[in-house]
Amino acid sequence: MKMQLFSLCIFASTACAFDIDDALDRLDSTLTISGFENNFRARLSGTVDLEYYNFQQPAPGLIDSQIDNLFNPRLTLFLDAQAGSQVYFFAQARLDRGFDPSDHGAEVRLDEYALRITPWKDGRFTLQVGQFATVVGNWVPRHLPWDNPFISAPLVYENVTAIEDKYAPPSPFYFIYAPYFQGKYSFNPLIWGPSYASGISISGQLGRFDYAVEMKNASLSSRPESWYITENGFQNPTFSSRIGFRPNEAWNFGFSGSEGPYLRSEADSALPPGRSISDYREFVLGQDISFAWHHLQLWAEFYEGRFEVPNVGNADTFAYYIEAKYKFTPQFFGAVRWNQQLFSTINDGYGRKGNWSPDLGRIDVAATYRLTTHAQLKVQYSFQHETTAPGQDNHLLATQFTVRF
Amino acid sequence: MGRQRLLWLSAILSVIPASLFAGAAVEGHVDLPKSRSAPVQAKRYEVVTKAGVLSTQPPLAVVYLEGNFPRPASLPTKQVEQKDLTFVPALLPIEVGTKVQFPNLDDQYHNIFSYSPAKRFDLGRYRPEERPIPSVMFDRPGLVTLRCDIHEHMRGLILVLSTPYFAMTDTAGHFRLDKLPAGRHTLKAWIDSRTTREKSVDLKDGQTLQVDLP
Incomplete structure (x- = not known):
């Protein structure tokens, strides 16, 4: 591990000392092609991320590792292509140790691909088909390492709850207490990262309002394996939407909603007689707001979620975060984020009430230095505190070095 | 009398800005690189997409006279x-x-x-x-x-x-610099961050020099 850390430092300082900007700009030109009098154009780009995490067990968020020090390298490739003015295609492929940071072996995945048709120039209507990020909320546009001022996602996108998508709990008692005795990767957050599920969406702009509606093959809480059309068809679709209002360039308000079954087919055998997985749904309502002015950016999202749980009933949760980023110099910016998630209480079947997952709060603080226009170094510290469970506080220290080309 | 006329002429000439004289001029041609591929805008996470293709601006060069000028x-x-x-x-x-x-x-x-x-x-x-x-x-x-x-x-x-003496080429690579100071100078053509071409030029007032920077 020390050797890996050393390599990370060497890589960072080498990139800093050597002005890679010009070389990477030339690479960008080389990886951009066009034809048919510029009516067809395509660009291959990407990022190399070297991440190092130090944390306490159990690992926070969606980090899947039994060791406290995790080195997580990732290569991401993007393809953006445009045919004429109305057809756009993009794809994202990754080589890493899993969609979420883990100590597993290397794997290659096609995480996103989509074809977008925009018939009118004014942007009133866009049709998109493929596997792509959800339209819900305002975090998705900045979830990639270069745009995200933090290394981790907001709490609501990575905090695993007592919800299991592959198994139906036999009783409320099991539902409340089983998570303490099982591997956390069996469970789901309210929204799993950017939710790259497969499906179709329409979106557009009407004056100061914008809209987006999507039909996907998996719910917002679904794990990455459920996003692929080869794994999960459209028998139980999820419908999501967002309406945005932008009074001016500085402010943006959004209202989101999502509804769909969240259980996978593996849970079918454990359901009560006569019930199917389509009877158990996830409902999410979201409100988001963002503000930007000069060197300051603010974001906040608020989510109210409900899971219909077999043999238990409704399990409700409320999660929110408030995030601020400020650019102190052209190359240095800092960010702070306060996250909280609260859970309703349910009767455990023995006369006692308990939260169906522990309430918790987390503060994230991060600093980023842009070494060049193609390389940046990020450091994050997070402190998480559970308020309604015996779980210990958790400290996370993470660094991320990114080269963009 | 002749000497007095000469003095008057000298005095008048000294208060007329040098720029009113034709000065020297340089014109010529710079070989420009081929047009670059047009940029591709990444629109992956934009809810609102407006149809349109980014315009392509053809390569141009900047031609300038190097030296220490006031x-x-x-x-x-x-x-x-x-x-x-x-x-x-x-x-x-x-x-x-x-x-x-x-x-x-x-x-x-x-x-x-x-x-x-x-x-x-x-x-x-x-x-x-x-x-x-x-x-x-x-x-x-x-x-x-x-x-x-x-x-x-x-x-x-x-x-x-x-330097105050510079001009952009047109899209075909042609350029013209006017009102240049006479004397020996270096004429440079900036093509891109890695390519600058140069030639020594001997400029004379009232003359137009033809210089190509291939």
Whole structure:
């Protein structure tokens, strides 16, 4: 591990000392092609991320590792292509140790691909088909390492709850207490990262309002394996939407909603007689707001979620975060984020009430230095505190070095 | 009497600016590189997509006369606009000490910045109505690469020169520099960040020199 850390430092300082900007700009030109009098154009780009995490067990968020020090390298490739003015295609492929940071072996995945048709120039209507990020909320546009001022996602996108998508709990008692005795990767957050599920969406702009509606093959809480059309068809679709209002360039308000079954087919055998997985749904309502002015950016999202749980009933949760980023110099910016998630209480079947997952709060603080226009170094510290469970506080220290080309 | 006339002529000539004389001129041709591929805008996570293809600005060169020339007391303010998600013009030559304004003519935020050694700055996010128009004074010679923190594909260049004698070529590579001081100088053509061509020239008042920079 020390050797890996050393390599990370060497890589960072080498990139800093050597002005890679010009070389990477030339690479960008080389990886951009066009034809048919510029009516067809395509660009291959990407990022190399070297991440190092130090944390306490159990690992926070969606980090899947039994060791406290995790080195997580990732290569991401993007393809953006445009045919004429109305057809756009993009794809994202990754080589890493899993969609979420883990100590597993290397794997290659096609995480996103989509074809977008925009018939009118004014942007009133866009049709998109493929596997792509959800339209819900305002975090998705900045979830990639270069745009995200933090290394981790907001709490609501990575905090695993007592919800299991592959198994139906036999009783409320099991539902409340089983998570303490099982591997956390069996469970789901309210929204799993950017939710790259497969499906179709329409979106557009009407004056100061914008809209987006999507039909996907998996719910917002679904794990990455459920996003692929080869794994999960459209028998139980999820419908999501967002309406945005932008009074001016500085402010943006959004209202989101999502509804769909969240259980996978593996849970079918454990359901009560006569019930199917389509009877158990996830409902999410979201409100988001963002503000930007000069060197300051603010974001906040608020989510109210409900899971219909077999043999238990409704399990409700409320999660929110408030995030601020400020650019102190052209190359240095800092960010702070306060996250909280609260859970309703349910009767455990023995006369006692308990939260169906522990309430918790987390503060994230991060600093980023842009070494060049193609390389940046990020450091994050997070402190998480559970308020309604015996779980210990958790400290996370993470660094991320990114080269963009 | 003849000597008195000569003195009068000398006095009159001394108060007429040298620029009123024809001075020297250089014209010629620079071989320009082939047109670059047009940029591709990444629109992966944009809910609102407006149809449109980014314009392609053909390669141009900047031709200038190198040397130590007196600097004027003040220089006119220049502009680089952000229009249709591109910098217009994409290449702007200026003299050291010139102030450049960056008006936003789009209906969305832009965030212009540069990490170039000749000028590091970040104007932050600003709207089209922002007043005063965000501006930067360029006080060191060199190449400044302009980028937008919001729109990754946007690139612009400002070439800050120590000389007042410069001109842009047209898209065919033709150029003309007028009112140049007589004498031996070096004529340079800036093509891109890695390519600058040069030739020695001997300029004489009233003459137009033909110089090609292949």
